[in-house]
Amino acid sequence: MIGAGLAGLSAATRLAGAGVDVHVLEASGTPGGRVATEHVDGFVVDRGFQVFNTGYPRAADLDLAALDLGFFERGAALRVDGRVHQFVDPRRRPTGLVGTVRAPLGSPREKAALAAYALRAGYAPVARLLRAPETTAEAALRSAGVGDATLERFVRPFLAGVVLEDELATSSRYVDLLWRSFVRGSTGLPAAGMRAIGEQLAGRLPPERLHLRTAVRAVGPGSVTTDDGRWTAGAVVVATDPATATALLPGVDAAAPREVTTHLHVLPRSPWPSPLLVLGQPGGRVVNTAVVSDAQPRYSPDGRALVSSSTLERTREADVREEIAAAHGISPGDLEHLTSVTVPGAQPAALPPLHLRRPVDLGDGLYVCGDHRDTPSIQGAMASGARAARAVLRALRPSEVSLPA
Ligand SMILES: Cc1cc2nc3c(=O)[nH]c(=O)nc-3n(C[C@H](O)[C@H](O)[C@H](O)COP(=O)(O)OP(=O)(O)OC[C@H]3O[C@@H](n4cnc5c(N)ncnc54)[C@H](O)[C@@H]3O)c2cc1C
Structure with missing residues (x-):
């Protein structure tokens, strides 16, 4: 196994569990690949703003209790003309319904269209979602009746922070699957x-x-x-990042990489009453900003608030400090800059046509897995690792029952 990211580790743990003699060769000094964390002045700092979604099917592979997740509220906060509005999932917080209905996101009919889109993504069978004609996320949302205000103030910044592009050119199929996991699960951060x-x-x-x-x-x-x-080895599995996989394996290609820059700041205390993702403004550079220590208090060593703010273009901290402060309703001078990181190959693009479940068995005992084989996410990486493990086991132990998904 080459690479100890979540794809390689998912494949290796399954194969080891089936009694296969597995060795994992990892270039860096830690397992986890792109899902990385360091400590800066006692704060827990992930490499870019990342969250774990319990709605991912492959969440079932993890001991979630041991991760000791701290959760964000389901929904987001947005500012319009200086006023904060919360757009929350009323199934989880019925008291938030009034604010959600009053949020300046277009007519009740347009808000209902977004709710209907979310319910379809959340509860229609996956096969039906994948049978729907594929287009861009924007075209799909517009044809579902989602209007300009909802799209520009909520959906665009919300999705841009996830798919790392703000034209909403990403495949409608991928966005359906993403939205499904948001409807079904909660997003959180492990204590460590x-x-x-x-x-x-x-x-x-x-x-x-x-x-x-x-x-x-x-x-x-x-x-x-x-x-x-x-x-x-009887089987060689390349579970690296997409760029390395295409270099090691001629014939394997991957979509263009997406980049993100994240700035971390410290505040004496959080300005928010609950853990909320705050969305960027239309025309602004910040796509989202959040007091991550509100969701996971263990990210802070001493009760001060840790703020994580992301931009899709490469920005300097000074370029966006005012925008971050405005999003949180505080003065720019309150923000103490902790660190910033740009991740150039954060995830591969998922433009239409989306090739879900791209082949993992390349023949001649060579296999490939990683988020570039499924979807550019923790779910995609883990699912591709599970598929690669099944393919390896089928080849090495054809008589044995295949591994569970
Ligand atoms: C900033 C950021 C935010 C993200 N946010 C989210 C999020 O909120 N939710 C979500 O679901 N997903 C998110 N993602 C995407 C998700 O993290 C990735 O899709 C997933 O982790 C990819 O896992 P992987 O195993 O396919 O690849 P990687 O994590 O890239 O693992 C590949 C491994 O191979 C190793 N390697 C590379 N070359 C070699 C070599 N020559 N020899 C040996 N080893 C090698 C690397 O060191 C690495 O450990 C985010 C990604 C980033 C960067």
Whole structure:
């Protein structure tokens, strides 16, 4: 297995569980790949704003209780003409219904159209969602009756922060599946940071099977070359990021990478009464900003508030400080800059036509998995790893019952 991101770890843990002799070669010093966290001045800082959604089908593979998730409210806050409006899921917070109905997001009919779209994505069978004609997210939402105000003030900034593009050119099929997980689950942060997800999976492997700081330079049928020598194996699974996978495996291609820049600030205390994602303004550079320590208090060492704000274009902290402060209704001078990070290959684009479940078995004992094989998400990475493990097991142990999904 090459790569200890969530795809590689999902595949490796399944294969190890089935008794296969698995070794994972990982270039970096930690498992988890892009789902990474560091500590800065005692604060838990994820590499970019990332959240775990319990509505993902592959959440079933994790011990969620052990992750000790702290949750955001389902919905978002937005500011129109300086006033804050909360747009929350009334199924979870019935008292928020009044604010949601009054939010300046177009006519009641337009708001009802968004609710109907969400219910269809959340509860129609997946097969029916995937049978629907594919178009861009914007075209699909407009044809569902979602009007300009809802689209510009809520849907566009909300989705832009997830799919990392704000033209809503992303496949309507992917957005249907994403919306499904938002309807069915909650978004949260593990107490120890997002990296706890990869660490939990890695902890299921015998330690001597995970080889950190071991970069793979070349692969071939049954062989893997590192700086220290050559490994042989009955099956070689490339579970790297998309760019490395396409370099190691001629014939494998991946969609263009999306980039995101995230700025972290500290505030003496949170200006919000509950954990909410605050959406960026139409025409602004910040797509979303949130007091992440409201959702997960363990992100702060001392009760001060940790604010995470993301932009799709590469920005400097000074470029967006005022916009961040305005979103939270505070003075720019209140924000103490902690750190900033730009992640160039955050996720591959998911433009139509979306190739869900791209092949993972390349023949000759070579396999590939990663978010570029399914959807650009934690769910996509884990699902592709599960598929690769099943393919490997089918080849190595054709007589055995296949692994569960
Ligand atoms: C800033 C940011 C925010 C995100 N937010 C969310 C979110 O909120 N929700 C969500 O669902 N998804 C989110 N994603 C997407 C999600 O994190 C990824 O889709 C998923 O983690 C990809 O996992 P992977 O295993 O396919 O790839 P990776 O995580 O890239 O893992 C690949 C691994 O291979 C290793 N590797 C690379 N080259 C080599 C080599 N030559 N030899 C050995 N090892 C190698 C890498 O070091 C890495 O550990 C976000 C991503 C980013 C970056």
